[in-house]
Amino acid sequence: MANTVTKKQFIEDYQNEIQSLFAEDVNKASVANQYHALAQLVKRYSNRQWTSSIKKYDIDKQKQVYYFSIEFLPGRYLKPNLLNMNFLEMVREGLQDLGLDLDVIAEQEPDQGLGNGGLGRLASDFMDSMPSIGLAAHGNGIRYRYGLFRQVFVDGYQSELPDDWLRNGNDWEIRREDHAVVVRFGGNVYLQQTESGHMEPVYENSEDILAVPYDNAMIGAGELETNNLRLWSAELPHSVDNEYVTPEVRSRVKAICRDLYPDDSTYDGRILRLRQEYFFSSAGIQSIVRHFLDHHDDITELPKYVAVHINDTHPTLVIPELMRILVDDMGIDWEKAWDITTHTMTYTNHTLLAEALETWPIDAIKTEIPRIYQIIDEINRRFFMEMQGKFDDNLITSIAPIGDGSIRMAYLAVIGSSSVNGVAPLHSDLLQKDVLKGLYAISPEKFNNKTNGIALRRYVHEANEPLAKLIDSKLGKVWRDQPMAIDGLTAYADDDQFLQELAKVKQANKRAFAKFIDDKLDIQINTDAIFDVQIKRLHAYKRQVLHLFYIITEYHRIKANPKADFTPRVHIFGAKAAPSYYYAKSVIKVINEVANMINNDPEVGDKLKVVFIPNYSVSIAEKIIPAADISEQISTAGKEASGTSNMKLMANGALLAATLDGANIDIIKAAGRENEYVFGLTTAEVYKYYENNDYSAQAEYDRNPELQRVLNSLIDGSIPNIQSEGWDIHDSMLRDNDQYFVLADYADYVKTQDQISHDYLDKKAWTKKSLANIAASGAFSSDYTVARYADEIWHAPYAKDLQLL
Numbered sequence: 001m002a003n004t005v006t007k008k009q010f011i012e013d014y015q016n017e018i019q020s021l022f023a024e025d026v027n028k029a030s031v032a033n034q035y036h037a038l039a040q041l042v043k044r045y046s047n048r049q050w051t052s053s054i055k056k057y058d059i060d061k062q063k064q065v066y067y068f069s070i071e072f073l074p075g076r077y078l079k080p081n082l083l084n085m086n087f088l089e090m091v092r093e094g095l096q097d098l099g100l101d102l103d104v105i106a107e108q109e110p111d112q113g114l115g116n117g118g119l120g121r122l123a124s125d126f127m128d129s130m131p132s133i134g135l136a137a138h139g140n141g142i143r144y145r146y147g148l149f150r151q152v153f154v155d156g157y158q159s160e161l162p163d164d165w166l167r168n169g170n171d172w173e174i175r176r177e178d179h180a181v182v183v184r185f186g187g188n189v190y191l192q193q194t195e196s197g198h199m200e201p202v203y204e205n206s207e208d209i210l211a212v213p214y215d216n217a218m219i220g221a222g223e224l225e226t227n228n229l230r231l232w233s234a235e236l237p238h239s240v241d242n243e244y245v246t247p248e249v250r251s252r253v254k255a256i257c258r259d260l261y262p263d264d265s266t267y268d269g270r271i272l273r274l275r276q277e278y279f280f281s282s283a284g285i286q287s288i289v290r291h292f293l294d295h296h297d298d299i300t301e302l303p304k305y306v307a308v309h310i311n312d313t314h315p316t317l318v319i320p321e322l323m324r325i326l327v328d329d330m331g332i333d334w335e336k337a338w339d340i341t342t343h344t345m346t347y348t349n350h351t352l353l354a355e356a357l358e359t360w361p362i363d364a365i366k367t368e369i370p371r372i373y374q375i376i377d378e379i380n381r382r383f384f385m386e387m388q389g390k391f392d393d394n395l396i397t398s399i400a401p402i403g404d405g406s407i408r409m410a411y412l413a414v415i416g417s418s419s420v421n422g423v424a425p426l427h428s429d430l431l432q433k434d435v436l437k438g439l440y441a442i443s444p445e446k447f448n449n450k451t452n453g454i455a456l457r458r459y460v461h462e463a464n465e466p467l468a469k470l471i472d473s474k475l476g477k478v479w480r481d482q483p484m485a486i487d488g489l490t491a492y493a494d495d496d497q498f499l500q501e502l503a504k505v506k507q508a509n510k511r512a513f514a515k516f517i518d519d520k521l522d523i524q525i526n527t528d529a530i531f532d533v534q535i536k537r538l539h540a541y542k543r544q545v546l547h548l549f550y551i552i553t554e555y556h557r558i559k560a561n562p563k564a565d566f567t568p569r570v571h572i573f574g575a576k577a578a579p580s581y582y583y584a585k586s587v588i589k590v591i592n593e594v595a596n597m598i599n600n601d602p603e604v605g606d607k608l609k610v611v612f613i614p615n616y617s618v619s620i621a622e623k624i625i626p627a628a629d630i631s632e633q634i635s636t637a638g639k640e641a642s643g644t645s646n647m648k649l650m651a652n653g654a655l656l657a658a659t660l661d662g663a664n665i666d667i668i669k670a671a672g673r674e675n676e677y678v679f680g681l682t683t684a685e686v687y688k689y690y691e692n693n694d695y696s697a698q699a700e701y702d703r704n705p706e707l708q709r710v711l712n713s714l715i716d717g718s719i720p721n722i723q724s725e726g727w728d729i730h731d732s733m734l735r736d737n738d739q740y741f742v743l744a745d746y747a748d749y750v751k752t753q754d755q756i757s758h759d760y761l762d763k764k765a766w767t768k769k770s771l772a773n774i775a776a777s778g779a780f781s782s783d784y785t786v787a788r789y790a791d792e793i794w795h796a797p798y799a800k801d802l803q804l805l
């Protein structure tokens, strides 16, 4: 049950904490130590609930969900934890009494950036929602020594620095060496008959690695429950005599958890990545089975008490790993083991890009994890046996787990799971019709949709306190607990006073953001301008260049007619490019140079500014999002699986400039098309171009003079300080026929943006649209998303009575 701590008690505890940790008085301690002590104290306060949740789950034999993800992207924990413990106000005031500022202290916490983007952040949003609805669901991942690289700009170019997030320790985690398990790699393996007659593997020269778990409390809202995020770290086993270990062996072990792979756009089959995947899959499954057997007698009951979720294909090896444990270690027959496994596993796909689908060469798997290879081979053999006669041979071959000399991870994941879902209706539909068509043909019953959601507690309640308080003033606190209740705001759509207050909140957030930008980047921005935001990974399909083309268009117009009326804009970008993604890095360079050109042109002045915030991260997102007026969601239709920044921005009152892609479609439906700015090709139109093979970028160029000026400016020297980067973009459009239909959507996009510039001048009408977005955001709470996973995929109970839609 929830803690109650009075302010007086807190002040005393906090003083004692600093005293015992650092042997100094509160006011003498550095801000860094003030942070460490506060985090330690919050952890102490929350540990009781954590222990009691875990104990209760075991006693009640509540079904446990284990969410396996190679990435989690928690950002910071301090304020969200205080919020969920209902301590935010009390601690803020207590610190104030001591002459301290919670927000200053909170800035000391390094982001935990153990993920690339949407996939990892979604996993962390789920980690917030699961204990908040009383669902016993735990995370399983990797404790990377270095998170996603720190991005700096050097002469406009992205440069990557290591993210040394653990330098000053991590106050939230608990190392549990007593729960370590051994993960086995390499060597030779052969099968030998035992006395009892079954075949047992014998291993020779294998490489045994110790997996040590670090546990992190996932504190639910109101401390309904507290779950566990278990992140594994690789070490040498203690049995190895450390003196005889060569530096090479030592560094091979260390390498497994040293770095997060910084590429979320193309598949890159590096062996180290495979080792990471098996490492946390094996460690997690071993520890689950061990825990299960501590509390249950009959392993055939595993699916009744345990669900294992595969977040994208990276943890797919949980399937053969569970088979290995059941068959080899526990002596269960194959058929029974397969039945247990497939009823335990469930899988989510997160991408439609063919180049991002994982496959591993057979040889790599054979060398690194030979027993797992044998098991996958057997899964494959039995798949053929089962399907032959029922389906066409070509179909079977095209969707078998092994094919073209590789293990096809998505196919293995589907075949070994009882549920397969996409993350927005359009995406789930395209999985069935296109990406996983053959597998859908043989097992349509597995396929379903679970539209993504977001942690409104982080992105509204905590990151936008002024808005949250304004909503409280009208609706009370019920919307915080039952997110759909936020639609009660629609009653105020014609309340002038409320609209003015809402506009004031946005204005105050814009001022706070402008101060942040001034302090950090020494750029002064006009808070009366439209804040037009695009924050997401840099990728060709997300089309940051389309946004750039509009900026260049605006610039050309100002230069041609400096005296004309112009609705001022500030274009705000946050984006990291994969270090090896050449094109994406060219786009960053060009945006930075266009920004330099525009921001320093006195003729432009306050009308137009471009701000590319370096090192985009969760904590920076929390500063940008509350200040946004426009949310750029402009991917090529049919490419973005869902998107989640679209949801975060609408919940904070930004209006969408959007294509009909991913969850944009669902947001537009929920908030009303009249409250968003929709443009561009539909998915059907894009697919038609593919089918007929008749798209001509050149024709788009030829028919639009304004577009011609934009493209020409990339290569005619008018943008200072760019070299070949302008040509890279130009070539991708005209030489390579514009794979992502940027030019096809340009005219409609410009028209839509012009409409935005026009509409923004009517403050009241604009604020009404903003209100409509906020009022429709409740449906996108990840509380509902995880409740649907629990009901329809995991069949796991949860305590909270959420009025599901």
Ligand code: 26M
Binding pocket: 116, 117, 118, 119, 120, 122, 261, 263, 264, 265, 266, 267, 268, 273, 350, 351, 356, 358, 423, 452, 640, 641, 642, 643, 644, 662
């Ligand atoms: C794979 C192999 C090697 C190295 C990295 C990867 C890899 C890592 C992350 C591949 C893809 C990764 O992420 C994909 C991703 O973030 N997908 C996004 O998922 C979001 C949550 O569902 C969606 O909202 C986005 O639309 C989707 O792009």
